[in-house]
Amino acid sequence: MARLVVMYKTPQDAAAFDKHYFEKHVAIAKKIPGVRKYEVSQGAVTSPMGGTNYHLVAILEFDNVAAIQNAFASAEGQAAVADVQTFATGGVDIFMFDSRQV
Amino acid sequence: MARLVVMYKTPQDAAAFDKHYFEKHVAIAKKIPGVRKYEVSQGAVTSPMGGTNYHLVAILEFDNVAAIQNAFASAEGQAAVADVQTFATGGVDIFMFDSRQV
Numbered sequence: 143m144a145r146l147v148v149m150y151k152t153p154q155d156a157a158a159f160d161k162h163y164f165e166k167h168v169a170i171a172k173k174i175p176g177v178r179k180y181e182v183s184q185g186a187v188t189s190p191m192g193g194t195n196y197h198l199v200a201i202l203e204f205d206n207v208a209a210i211q212n213a214f215a216s217a218e219g220q221a222a223v224a225d226v227q228t229f230a231t232g233g234v235d236i237f238m239f240d241s242r243q244v
Numbered sequence: 245m246a247r248l249v250v251m252y253k254t255p256q257d258a259a260a261f262d263k264h265y266f267e268k269h270v271a272i273a274k275k276i277p278g279v280r281k282y283e284v285s286q287g288a289v290t291s292p293m294g295g296t297n298y299h300l301v302a303i304l305e306f307d308n309v310a311a312i313q314n315a316f317a318s319a320e321g322q323a324a325v326a327d328v329q330t331f332a333t334g335g336v337d338i339f340m341f342d343s344r345q346v
Contacts, residue, residue: 143283145303147249149339168346183247183341188309190316190338199341201247201303207290214292236292237251239285239301244270 143178144240146202146210149187151195151232159197162229170225171202173218176210179203197232210238245280246342248304248312251289253297253334261299264331272327273302275320278312281305299334312340 153159163182172180180202187196204210213219226234255261265284274282282304289298306312315321328336 145283145285145301147301164346172346179345181245181247181343181345183343185309185342187339187341189340194339196339199247199249199339199343201343207287237289237296237298237301238291239289240287241283241285241301241303243281243283244266244274 143242144204144206144210144238146200146204146213147237148200148202148226149196149235149237150198150200150230151234152197153230153232155231156197159229159231163198167222167225167229170218171200171222174213174222175216175218176204176213177202178205195232207238207240245344246306246308246312246340248302248306248315249339250302250304250328251298251337251339252300252302252332253336254299255332255334257333258299261331261333265300269324269327269331272320273304273324276315276324277318277320278306278315279304280307297334309340309342 183199187194187199204213285301289296289301306315
């Protein structure tokens with residue numbers, strides 16, 4: 143199993159971000175080849191110290207990191223990346239790694 | 245469902261970190277009440293741009309954010325936090341949020 147963790151920083155307009163994310167981006171991202179599961183944070187992204195500068199976190203599951211790399215290289219992956227650039231006005235941090243249950 | 249994402253920055257001694265994490269910390273963390281699933285990155289934590297300053301990422305599943313807050317307040321949670329402070333020599337970023345499949 144591998145994880146793609148997409149962490150969106152607080153955007154300029156949170157309501158506009160959410161509208162675009164849920165009405166458009168989710169459908170675009172679901173077309174990316176190799177996505178096994180796709181979950182999105184609800185409500186605030188917090189830390190034990192309190193608030194954070196992140197607005198929304200998406201965690202996607204793939205078979206392995208190679209599948210994530212193939213996904214980014216695909217037309218559907220490039221479409222998702224292009225879409226992100228239209229609404230992620232606060233910036234985005236992206237991490238990927240193989241993962242296993244312990 | 246809720247997620248606790250624990251992101252360890254590159255430590256001073258990666259081998260010592262890994263030894264402590266897998267030989268001691270996993271067992272301590274598994275005792276935290278309310279943990280439903282617990283997964284840990286394997287190999288490098290990367291980004292589409294290349295490397296990152298993170299060494300290891302743990303993703304834990306709980307029923308909801310309230311359960312995570314209760315976990316941090318528990319004796320077992322406090323023991324896990326105290327243990328982290330002994331080996332997370334690069335620092336750690338912690339995030340929590342309710343989450344749902346989309």
